[in-house]
Amino acid sequence: MGICGYFTVSWKCLVVLSFRLLFLVPAGLPVHSQGESQTDSKVMDNITVRQGENVFLRCAQGDIVTHTAWLNRSSILYAGEDKWSVDPRVSLVTLNQEEFTIKIEDVDMTDEGPYICAVQTSSRPRTTSVHILVQVPPTIINLSKDLVVNEGSNVTLMCQASGKPEPSLTWKLLSPSVDLVSEDEYLDIPSISRQRAGTYECTAINDIATDVQTVEITVNYAPSVSEGRDVGVTLGQRGVLECEVDAVPKADFEWYRDDRRIFNGLDGMEIEDAGQLSKLTFLNISEADYGNYTCIAINKLGSSNASFVLYEVIEPTSSTLVQGPGAVQDGNSGSMGTHVHTYTCLLLVILLPFLLKF
Numbered sequence: 445m446g447i448c449g450y451f452t453v454s455w456k457c458l459v460v461l462s463f464r465l466l467f468l469v470p471a472g473l474p475v476h477s478q479g480e481s482q483t484d485s486k487v488m489d490n491i492t493v494r495q496g497e498n499v500f501l502r503c504a505q506g507d508i509v510t511h512t513a514w515l516n517r518s519s520i521l522y523a524g525e526d527k528w529s530v531d532p533r534v535s536l537v538t539l540n541q542e543e544f545t546i547k548i549e550d551v552d553m554t555d556e557g558p559y560i561c562a563v564q565t566s567s568r569p570r571t572t573s574v575h576i577l578v579q580v581p582p583t584i585i586n587l588s589k590d591l592v593v594n595e596g597s598n599v600t601l602m603c604q605a606s607g608k609p610e611p612s613l614t615w616k617l618l619s620p621s622v623d624l625v626s627e628d629e630y631l632d633i634p635s636i637s638r639q640r641a642g643t644y645e646c647t648a649i650n651d652i653a654t655d656v657q658t659v660e661i662t663v664n665y666a667p668s669v670s671e672g673r674d675v676g677v678t679l680g681q682r683g684v685l686e687c688e689v690d691a692v693p694k695a696d697f698e699w700y701r702d703d704r705r706i707f708n709g710l711d712g713m714e715i716e717d718a719g720q721l722s723k724l725t726f727l728n729i730s731e732a733d734y735g736n737y738t739c740i741a742i743n744k745l746g747s748s749n750a751s752f753v754l755y756e757v758i759e760p761t762s763s764t765l766v767q768g769p770g771a772v773q774d775g776n777s778g779s780m781g782t783h784v785h786t787y788t789c790l791l792l793v794i795l796l797p798f799l800l801k802f
């Protein structure tokens with residue numbers, strides 16, 4: 445018991461001494477302890493370790509080492525074979541005359557800092573310090589939510605990331621046509637246009653890894669229908685008027701004949717809406733169907749219209765078809781026939797005197 449008590453006391457003494465030497469006592473001040481005038485302090489290279497990995501702390505020993513310890517800042521992790529740390533991640537790997545090595549598993553940010561190996565030899569204490577630097581892969585922790593805005597709004601996107609070393613952030617629009625980028629956690633888009641709707645990507649990058657997240661921006665704008673075209677259809681045929689719109693959100697369509705609204709399935713007309721296109725179909729055009737039609741596309745931001753004139757086309761009937769090109773051909777052969785006749789006649793007139801001589 446006495447030995448043990450003495451051991452502990454002397455250990456505490458060594459530790460306190462080491463710390464006075466390391467941090468508290470300015471260099472050069474005399475230390476009143478059995479004539480030793482100096483302490484060997486050595487700084488090892490920093491150890492860089494990624495979060496979650498294990499790290500080994502190795503300290504060279506010597507023949508005449510009497511006591512040895514590994515410390516995390518001012519608290520002892522191991523004093524010789526005795527574990528002082530309550531942290532289950534800390535364990536002894538090797539303790540012999542050459543080395544004193546401990547292991548810290550699953551390293552985290554809080555483990556970053558100076559670790560000291562304090563060695564007491566018969567002559568003088570010796571300390572070696574090593575700095576553990578913990579690297580953490582970037583994680584985007586705060587990102588703007590998906591947005592729906594009206595065209596012309598001022599938009600600011602935000603992306604914040606954690607990590608060590610501090611990650612750098614960039615924004616870009618995932619669209620080949622627009623070259624919009626920012627090298628910052630904020631992306632300002634003043635007076636947003638419809639071309640800048642789309643998927644925006646935030647990239648957080650540091651020496652060890654990359655994290656990528658995306659934000660969707662929807663830009664609403666009022667409909668604009670493409671110019672109406674006049675359409676000619678033959679009586680009794682099928683006729684189609686097509687109204688094409690560009691709108692976000694999707695537009696609703698209305699069709700009018702002059703001022704009268706047209707409804708699907710009535711009067712031999714069908715209305716079919718498919719996304720950005722509405723078709724008004726006449727199943728069997730009658731005389732009364734010819735006239736002026738208007739398509740109106742409406743969403744919550746406005747409306748747009750286009751007018752179409754449906755006019756009659758007189759299709760060549762089957763008889764005119766036969767008479768058409770055929771008649772021309774007849775005419776040709778007829779005229780040729782006349783030619784031949786004239787020629788024969790001329791020949792006769794020229795030859796007649798000769799014929800009459802016989």
Ligand SMILES: *[C@@H]1O[C@H](CO)[C@@H](O)[C@H](O)[C@H]1NC(C)=O
Binds near residue numbers: 488489490575577
């Ligand atoms: C170790 O890291 C500390 C803290 O980052 C730094 O101040 C010191 O210069 C580094 N030492 C070496 C030897 O790299």
Ligand SMILES: *[C@@H]1O[C@H](CO)[C@@H](O)[C@H](O)[C@H]1NC(C)=O
Binds near residue numbers: 517521534
């Ligand atoms: C080292 O000390 C820091 C600060 O007290 C603590 O948060 C960390 O868990 C310690 N690490 C080890 C491996 O003892």
Ligand SMILES: *[C@@H]1O[C@H](CO)[C@@H](O)[C@H](O)[C@H]1NC(C)=O
Binds near residue numbers: 585586587
């Ligand atoms: C995210 O950023 C917003 C705006 O700066 C802030 O109010 C919020 O507290 C942040 N959230 C987190 C988890 O950091």
Ligand SMILES: *[C@@H]1O[C@H](CO)[C@@H](O)[C@H](O)[C@H]1NC(C)=O
Binds near residue numbers: 596
């Ligand atoms: C957008 O920002 C500009 C300049 O900062 C400002 O003049 C304008 O009023 C803003 N527009 C909206 C819709 O807030």
Ligand SMILES: *[C@@H]1O[C@H](CO)[C@@H](O)[C@H](O)[C@H]1NC(C)=O
Binds near residue numbers: 680728729
């Ligand atoms: C179209 O309507 C006319 C007159 O009502 C009718 O004679 C004709 O058979 C119809 N055509 C078709 C393909 O339904």
Ligand SMILES: *[C@@H]1O[C@H](CO)[C@@H](O)[C@H](O)[C@H]1NC(C)=O
Binds near residue numbers: 753
């Ligand atoms: C068709 O109707 C629209 C709307 O009523 C009108 O603006 C347009 O001039 C008309 N077109 C013709 C050719 O009458």
Ligand SMILES: *[C@@H]1O[C@H](CO)[C@@H](O)[C@H](O)[C@H]1NC(C)=O
Binds near residue numbers: 738740749750
């Ligand atoms: C069609 O659009 C014009 C402007 O482009 C507008 O003046 C007119 O009132 C619209 N007509 C209808 C029926 O909405």
